Amino acid sequence: MRSLLRLSAFLRPYRLTAIAALLLLLAMVVADLLIPHLTQRIIDDGIAKGDLRVVITTALLMASAALLSACFALTNNYLSVSVSMNFGADLRSALIRKVQGFSFAELDQLQTGNLIVRSTSDVTSVQTIVMLSLRILTRAPIWAVGAVVLLIITSPRLALMMLFFIPFTIIAAWLFSRKAQPLFRQVQQRLDRLNVVLQENLAGMRVVKAFVRTAHEEERFESANQALMEQTLVVARLMAVFSPVMLLVLNLAIVAAVWIGGSATISGTMTVGEVVASVNYLSFALFPLLMLLGMLGPIAAADASAGRILEILDSEQQVGPAADALPLVQPQGRIVFDKVSFSYPGEQAEAALQEISFVAEAGETLAIIGATGSGKSTLIHLIPRFYDVSGGSISFDGIDIRKLDLASLRSQIGVALQESVLFSGSVADNIRYGRPQASDAEVRDAAKAAQADDFIMGLPDGYATQVGQRGITLSGGQRQRVAIARALLIKPRVLILDDSTSALDIETEIRLQEALDRLLVATANHTTRIIVAQRISTVLLADRIIILDQGRISAIGTHHELLASSAVYRDIYRSQLGEPPAPAGGPHE
Numbered sequence: 001m002r003s004l005l006r007l008s009a010f011l012r013p014y015r016l017t018a019i020a021a022l023l024l025l026l027a028m029v030v031a032d033l034l035i036p037h038l039t040q041r042i043i044d045d046g047i048a049k050g051d052l053r054v055v056i057t058t059a060l061l062m063a064s065a066a067l068l069s070a071c072f073a074l075t076n077n078y079l080s081v082s083v084s085m086n087f088g089a090d091l092r093s094a095l096i097r098k099v100q101g102f103s104f105a106e107l108d109q110l111q112t113g114n115l116i117v118r119s120t121s122d123v124t125s126v127q128t129i130v131m132l133s134l135r136i137l138t139r140a141p142i143w144a145v146g147a148v149v150l151l152i153i154t155s156p157r158l159a160l161m162m163l164f165f166i167p168f169t170i171i172a173a174w175l176f177s178r179k180a181q182p183l184f185r186q187v188q189q190r191l192d193r194l195n196v197v198l199q200e201n202l203a204g205m206r207v208v209k210a211f212v213r214t215a216h217e218e219e220r221f222e223s224a225n226q227a228l229m230e231q232t233l234v235v236a237r238l239m240a241v242f243s244p245v246m247l248l249v250l251n252l253a254i255v256a257a258v259w260i261g262g263s264a265t266i267s268g269t270m271t272v273g274e275v276v277a278s279v280n281y282l283s284f285a286l287f288p289l290l291m292l293l294g295m296l297g298p299i300a301a302a303d304a305s306a307g308r309i310l311e312i313l314d315s316e317q318q319v320g321p322a323a324d325a326l327p328l329v330q331p332q333g334r335i336v337f338d339k340v341s342f343s344y345p346g347e348q349a350e351a352a353l354q355e356i357s358f359v360a361e362a363g364e365t366l367a368i369i370g371a372t373g374s375g376k377s378t379l380i381h382l383i384p385r386f387y388d389v390s391g392g393s394i395s396f397d398g399i400d401i402r403k404l405d406l407a408s409l410r411s412q413i414g415v416a417l418q419e420s421v422l423f424s425g426s427v428a429d430n431i432r433y434g435r436p437q438a439s440d441a442e443v444r445d446a447a448k449a450a451q452a453d454d455f456i457m458g459l460p461d462g463y464a465t466q467v468g469q470r471g472i473t474l475s476g477g478q479r480q481r482v483a484i485a486r487a488l489l490i491k492p493r494v495l496i497l498d499d500s501t502s503a504l505d506i507e508t509e510i511r512l513q514e515a516l517d518r519l520l521v522a523t524a525n526h527t528t529r530i531i532v533a534q535r536i537s538t539v540l541l542a543d544r545i546i547i548l549d550q551g552r553i554s555a556i557g558t559h560h561e562l563l564a565s566s567a568v569y570r571d572i573y574r575s576q577l578g579e580p581p582a583p584a585g586g587p588h589e
Contacts, residue, residue, distance in 0.1 A: 040276060155275075
């Protein structure tokens with residue numbers, strides 16, 4: 001229950017509505033508890049004495065109490081639903097805001113399916129308990145306490161019988177709660193696994209079909225589905241045992257009350273009306289308690305879900321804002337790496353980057369090449385603080401990026417990542433994603449520079465063409481060009497292209513580089529360009545080239561300098577473009 005209580009903080013904006021719902025609930029209970037007393041009056045003062053007036057007036061009072069109870073219940077339900085729905089919406093928003101603030105380090109540790117379950121199923125589970133708390137879960141104890149008090153007033157002898165049944169039900173409830181909570185947590189964990197498998201299957205459907213792995217994926221899903229079903233059955237069996245046992249307790253209590261009350265009536269120490277009223281109060285005392293106990297399953301499930309939600313909300317951001325974050329003022333785009341090292345969280349192996357030092361001057365084009373796994377993408381992910389360095393420092397215009405305001409930093413960095421992710425919507429919407437206020441002319445200029453205008457104008461609706469989820473209706477090269485246009489449109493001081501032309505042919509790539517040069521010169525925007533590439537043809541004209549080898553800098557220089565000084569660079573050149581030309585001073589050493 002501790003986790004649920006912590007999440008109750010999200011109810012604060014709606015506390016007045018919640019209080020009104022509880023007051024209506026109290027009024028409803030009072031109206032309900034009047035009915036057994038009025039029943040006693042009809043039997044003892046009306047029927048037993050043959051007084052029709054008492055029967056009629058009391059019956060009218062009972063009908064009025066029932067009508068009031070119904071009105072109070074309807075209004076309470078309306079307010080309870082309103083509070084719980086707003087609570088759930090705020091909780092989901094808080095989760096999404098938290099996830100949006102995660103660095104790549106946190107996102108690497110969380111799976112998409114897991115986050116979806118926590119934002120949907122887990123929130124719904126907690127939201128349901130909030131609604132029930134303003135209805136059944138609060139009504140039941142108030143109803144039970146009021147019924148016990150009235151039972152004591154009506155028949156102290158029958159009230160003593162409660163001393164036997166209440167401890168039994170409390171102990172049973174405690175044992176059930178201890179058993180149920182871990183089981184419900186396991187259900188949610190297996191639901192996580194099912195969603196992860198389903199999400200991977202749907203996202204990779206083309207790969208599945210291409211490699212004829214449909215049967216394998218069906219087996220994976222069936223395994224996760226079977227595990228969820230089996231765990232759910234374990235919980236269902238526990239509930240199936242608990243509910244009948246508790247109902248048996250209620251029925252035994254009623255039988256005992258009728259037996260004791262009937263004997264007292266025969267002996268003349270109780271009236272028939274008192275027996276009927278006492279049995280009703282006994283039912284009112286035990287049934288809400290049993291109803292409350294029956295809710296232990298959903299409560300245990302909600303508490304488990306609340307714990308899982310708090311795991312996200314309580315997680316510390318590894319890349320957080322500085323206490324006195326500084327904004328970038330008149331940024332120039334000079335990037336300095338000073339003995340930077342980086343290790344991925346939880347990894348015990350050698351660091352992904354070690355002792356990386358270089359300077360990217362404002363307006364310079366810096367290229368990074370190296371073998372797969374050499375750390376190229378890792379390096380450029382450190383510049384916008386998708387990850388934080390493990391050692392050393394990175395500065396932007398002489399300021400450590402950890403001291404800069406994150407939004408200010410990232411607003412000056414245009415990124416086209418290795419995976420070109422587009423969103424549902426039009427082509428134009430995707431290009432202006434980082435700058436929604438951009439005009440149509442600016443959108444088209446960026447697309448022209450990215451060599452995307454021709455193919456976009458050939459689409460059915462041009463820039464208004466809907467690209468579908470994740471840009472599925474576009475080819476890989478088309479998505480890359482839209483992603484580059486998106487990065488160009490924000491007019492960044494630092495432009496990072498992370499192997500973002502890999503799906504383009506050489507001719508298109510050359511036109512792209514030339515168009516970028518013309519755009520930046522025409523706009524007097526001396527943007528620092530950092531280009532990560534696999535193809536050496538992409539980096540030939542860069543001002544400087546960095547060669548990464550197993551997380552370390554192997555060499556830095558221009559194309560001609562590296563041909564003369566770096567055996568690694570010559571090997572890369574030779575493997576892609578053939579034998580390099582001999583330098584002016586003679587053959588290579």
